[in-house]
Amino acid sequence: MAVVDLPQWLALAPALILAVTALVLFAFDSINPGSTNRTVLSGTTVIGALASLAVAVWYAAAGVGATGIENYGVIDIMGGQFVVDQLALFFMIVVAIVTALVAVASHDYLRDHAYQAEYYSLIVLAATGMSMMAASNSLVTAFIALELTSLPSYALVAILKDNRGSVEAGLKYFLIGALSSAIFVYGVSLVYGATGSLQLESIAANLGAAGELGGLLGLGILMLIGGVAFKTASVPFHFWAPEAYEGAPAPVSAFLSSASKAAGFVLAFRVFTTAFPLEATTAVIGVDWTWAFVILAIVTMTLGNFAAATQENVKRMLAYSSIGHAGYVLIGLAALSTPSGDLVMGAAMIHLFVYGFMNTGAFLFVGLAEHWGVGRTFEDYNGLATQAPVACAAMAVFMFSLAGIPPFGGFGSKYLLFIHTIEAAAENTALLAAAAALVINSTLSLYYYSRLVKALWIEEPLRERDALAKPTGLYAAIVAAAVVTAVILAAFGPITDVATEAAATVVG
Amino acid sequence: MSGAQTATATPALPLQDTVLLPERIGELTGLDGFGLGGELLAAFLAAFLIGNLMLAMTGVAGPWAKRKITAAFTDRIAVNRLGPAGLFIIVADAVRLLSKELVIPENADRPAYDLAPIVVASSALLGFAVIPMGNGIHLADPEVGLAYVFAVSGIASLGLVMAGYASANKYSMLGGLRAVAQNIAYEIPLVITGMSVVIFSGSLQMGTIVAEQHDTLVTIAGIDIPTWYALINPFAFVLFLVANFAEVGRNPFDTPEAPTEIVAGYQTEYSSVYFVLIYLGEFLHIFLGGAIIATIFLGGPAGPVLPGIVWFIIKIWAVFFATQWLRSAVPRVRIDQLIEIGWKGLLVLAFANLVLTAAIVGLIA
Amino acid sequence: MNDWIAIGALALVGVLIPLGMMSVSSLLRPTVPETSKRATYESGEVPTGGTRIRFNIQYYMVALLFVVFDIETVLLFPWAVAYQDALESPEISLVRALGPMLLFVGILLVGLAWAWRTGAVQWARTADQLEADRQ
Amino acid sequence: MMIEALIAVALIGALVTFVAPNRIAGKLAFAISLVPAALSLWLFAAFDGSGNALRSGELAFESQAAWLEIGDYSISWFVGLDGISLPLVVLTTILCTLAIVSSWTPIDERQSQFYGLILFIEAMLIGVFSALDFFLWFVFWEAVLIPMYLLIGIWGGPRRKYAAIKFFVYTNVASLVMFGSFVALVFGLGDVTSFALPEVATAMLEGGPNGLFGLSGTTLASVVFIGLFLGFAVKVPIVPFHTWLPDAHVEAPTPASILLAGVLLKMGTYALLRFNFTMFPDQVETYAVPIAAIAVISVIYGAMLALAQTDLKRIVAYSSVSSMGYVILGLVAYTQFGVGGATFQMISHGLISGLMFMAVGVIYNATHTRMVTDMSGLADRMPIAVGVLIAGAFGYMGLPLMSGFAAEYFIFFGSFGSEMLSYSALFTSLAMFGIVIVAGYLLFALQRTVFGPYRLETDYEVGRAPAHDVASLIVLLGLVVLLGVAPDLIFDMITDAIDPIVQGGDL
């Protein structure tokens, strides 16, 4: 393919396309302000997202960033400020997919909302930031991408201006976000102080020069972990998640809990593999940072699942469960100290990929329920299956997949994660605890996921409902996500190849 | 080190003050032998000199020149009793204002109310630190001079809003708000237009900017026309002038204290010395604006025959004269017009100017 | 000689002069305490209502716009300073030197156009806009 | 590709039925389910395999395709049939068809979803019996639970939610234990490169695992053996893990009970045979006595419990616990006749218990009660159905000419002559005693309900059973008798697949 003929900077095309889409939306809104032509707006968004997806897939297929002979290798841009490799492309794909799903669903969800163009352009801007984050190879670009993701997200969460819940959610999300980004920047400044550089490879190269500033480096790394923890909604910066996800409009919750989480994780993967290679870092700061992730992973998944099990509100339950899943994925970082670390990280990436479908779909179903106005607790969902079997079947698929029950995608990814963690545990026995926690938590999660399925399918409705609408966009998005979740297991072969390859390139 | 050597050391940039005022004072008074303490004292002396120079100018301008100019426009004879051409009115006014009773309105926010005049006055004074006034009267020449000037002059609007808020008066409140809205609306065009000058000079250092303007543009009938940026880029000059008028809140942009709408704006409740300080601060700001214009557009102290400082003061006064002229010549714009001119007119023009300048410079080079 | 010492000195002077004037005047001026003249000035009428009035939201809008634009201009300064050298150095093409700034300003202008069209920088609503609002 | 075709037909049928209107869903599902049934019968006819799938036997209709790589391990789509799995596949397809027919009457709401789930279960069950890669097999194994959970939960009796959750949790935890232990085994076996069952089995015979996490190879093997056994024991179920079964059976709608007793329980025994008794001959020998003890206890205890019941469905449910005990006994005997008989018993019990549940269902549809004490003398109201019921009961008791007789004969013959199992004679005779109890409670129940003067507590008019129910009952009875008179139909291919195991065990 003609990838090599393109100029280098076009390797960022997936992100650039999104940025252009956002500008187009702005221009559209400037040309006729306050337009509520939902079809054009969401259509533009979807087209942009799909274009970015197509380009990313094309690059990935063409072997951009893959290591080996017959392809084009890793592409550096702006002197290593950005790097486009398989890892970046993988997560660009995830982001683009989620964006497209959310945009399609929003078409109906925001039916009578005043700020259509603003909403969609904010979505696309945030997506741009996430794509950039996937490719950013320097703490500068990483932080800019982080903020480019966060700022629109704050506004998105609070976009229902007259809805107290939404505003409150926005406030809490913003406060914690601002705090964590401040901590992140401070961490960056400390790392810069210790190594005198912000570009990841040269940080790794200068680790030795830290000398007596090693303490600063350790503190900086700790603070970076804090900043990442916020984006990925994992302990200790998780407590915004339930509030924000519950208060925000459901598509936004889907967007944040799937794409934003993935972006945060790709940042963590890249920074901690490229900038802080274990041996060198341990030599400087004296501690092996994977331990932090082992603990964080176990605590996060346990906390998330136990909290989710006690919820009465479906959206809140999903929010906590997303914390739990963040814990699962954190194992990918915890296992880096072992020879099979790249495999575990690959499995974690696959889990994020599948999660992008099942979790997005689940939140979109909640959005559908809000669209119907049936209420938000488990009881309110009782017996929906009699009125909307297709959507409820999709939701059952999502729930069982999240719980990790065959034959759905969630099982596959959790299976890989478990297997590889066990494999890695042979080297680092602490991971055995992580694997055990993974299994136990999955079993526990089955309780509350199946509780929702029970409510949908088995219970009788509390009160009579009148007929439920069938909004095309929401249905399309949900069914699409469900179909992929159901059949993705069959296509696991290539996905695992890409993911392991990508992980191997960064872990090296 | 002595100034002469350094002057010969860098002949490339004549007119750049290689020896700044504090050093010179240090040498003259022999304070430079006393290490850090000496430096500090010399710097203080220099600062005191410049501060009083400016105060003197405003002292002349405020009570006397302003009235004279306005009167001339309206074909009247202004103050003429005290002293030659009524110049002693300055002293009289000073004594009068200082000895007035200070009436502090009830439920005024006291610390802010007291702080505002000081902030307004001193922020304007600070700006002069980096202005080269010729003949080595140049307090400091940091690399970020231009940015520094913009930043410092921006502090004034803080003082204004403090005054407006603290005096617990509806007029003051509105005046303060208007002042802020106006300042921020014209700050950006101002800065961006200034940037189009930086493109030429390639430096933010005031000394360099002045020195860059020394080359000869063309020679017409034996007279060298220097490369003043006002001549190279008149468009930017006009833009800057207009934005500057708005920044200092003079006609036609004096809405913050529009007497026919909101009595006296933020200074409604001020009297006695506080009023003097605010008034002083405003005039200092006019002069500061003039100084900036003179420096980055009119070649600073450059000029034939007369010494630099004189040319510099002439240029400043020219700008001051322009403000007074406009004051009596043009009507005041409404607040909404003001804001929309700033955001929809000047800002766009400023961006256009920047882009075009950059493009033309790039094409020529 | 460090520039900033001199500037600090001027700052000191800038504060001292007003303080000096204040002290002088406090020696000179009389004080006749009398409450009525301390009343808030409202053109001689009896003051009505508080002074913490609700004012036009536009003040807030332009303030936010300013915060963003002003900071963006800060990002332009380094470019402006480096532009000449970039042009003189042979290996940097004009596009390389000019393109980024054009892109940056272009994006800024898109934002400005959007703010303009959505009335963020418009002070008063015109008659037909009010008409449109009523429907 | 035949197996893929089977699964695909059932799956697509499930989707079609799910979206079809309720009115026609039943007939549509029946029409669709005929295709897999016919196909499986054709497979049965065209079966050309030989030997055991896990002992390098000739697989029939084998197909394999690379799926994904997990580190050093490769996972593939690997399906195939041998003499053990083919009869079970046939049993599955036939029972599903009949279950669909038998649910025309009782299921009167959300039919399309109901039939869709039944077909989905059929697809998954075929997968379970034909999959030969652990990952694939586990996917099918778990996927069976979801539809059954919903079937019980939605269309079940009054306490259906409790029963459904209990069923779901029990079996899920069990399969988790099983899953964990098998993964540990695969990691313990150093030299395997895939999760394909034949490869693992071969590796087990060639020396077994070489330790993991500090456990020595043999310990690991024993741990894994026990873990797997426990995991499957819940599914079978074996006392004391049987408590979910009566609840599930009683609450489940008749068709679900038919599938549950007829096929789902066989998943457990099938897995025991495939994993424990094929891969761990040494451990089987070690733990033979306790296993046999458990088996006998299941037989007696299940029968005793059945004796104490007055609910027809509970009676059948507990009796199937005891019949599963026979299967375990036959397996642990580890002789050709023992294991073969056990396999044969799987089939025959599948047919007979299906028959019993169907008959009970027919009676319930008419009388709306299952209490033995509530009715009597049904014989003169619905002669044919009741006749079939009696026939099935005789089959249970193992009367000659019924498949049950053949099965139990094989099992007892095998276990009695087992060299490996000590005290085999004692265990066998104890198990035989179970038959007496079975005869006892069945005759008691039948005598109370069927004969004597007609009496019914619930006020419903009992007429002749609907034709389609009777037809399916007769088909089942026909099959039972057929296997009873000509067990060789399947026993040959079963023994052909069994021999490698038992020989391997005797090595």
Next chain:
Amino acid sequence: MTVDVQYYVLLSMAVFCIGLFGVLTRRNALLFLMSVELMLNAANINLIAFAFYHGNLTGQLFALFTMALAAAEVAVGLGIILVLYRNFRDVDVTVPTTMRW
């Protein structure tokens, strides 16, 4: 007259801790915002000090970006606080607890 880098670090850490303290103790959203800005500026102090220490411009550049992003953050934050006030008539961050809306 040059100052050793560790003094800058101490200063910035002090500023950072002040900001953190404000974040943890203040209940007024605006004060919270100011405290966060304080923390960001502490980072800027570090960056610029270290830029001199290491003699490369990366830190100063990043400080510029940090300022810009901080400003944008403030813009968004003030907007959110404004709608907060409109909905709750208060800018106390502990007031909104109506998550079960």
